[in-house]
Amino acid sequence: MGVLLQHSIGEWNNQIEALLILMLIDYFTGLSAAYIMPNVYLDSRKGIKGIIKKFVIWGLIALAHWFDIILGQDTVRSVAVLFFIGNEGLSILENASNCG
DSSP states (O other): HHHHHHHHOOOOOOHHHHHHHHHHHHHHHHHHHHHHHTTTOOOHHHHHHHHHHHHHHHHHHHHHHHHHHHHOOOOOOHHHHHHHHHHHHHHHHHHHHHHO
16 A cells, blocks of 8 residues: 555655645644534535545645656655645634634
């Protein structure tokens, strides 16, 4: 499984680890915000949509890795990962704001 993952998204590094951790924090802060906010309720469809979004992000990271292989460089994946790290960070801040 690890070999397949490394082949798909490239070398495991601090950027990939940070993205994974931020994705988990984002998901759980989203659940917390939905639980805490009185006018919002937990919705399994939204939860599944969020999980699918995370898988799409990993698919785009894999695509960026393949562009790196084709171009013979290591920048496309790094830029994509850093973009999604920023995106997840922003989502965590929004969820934290919704928690009160």
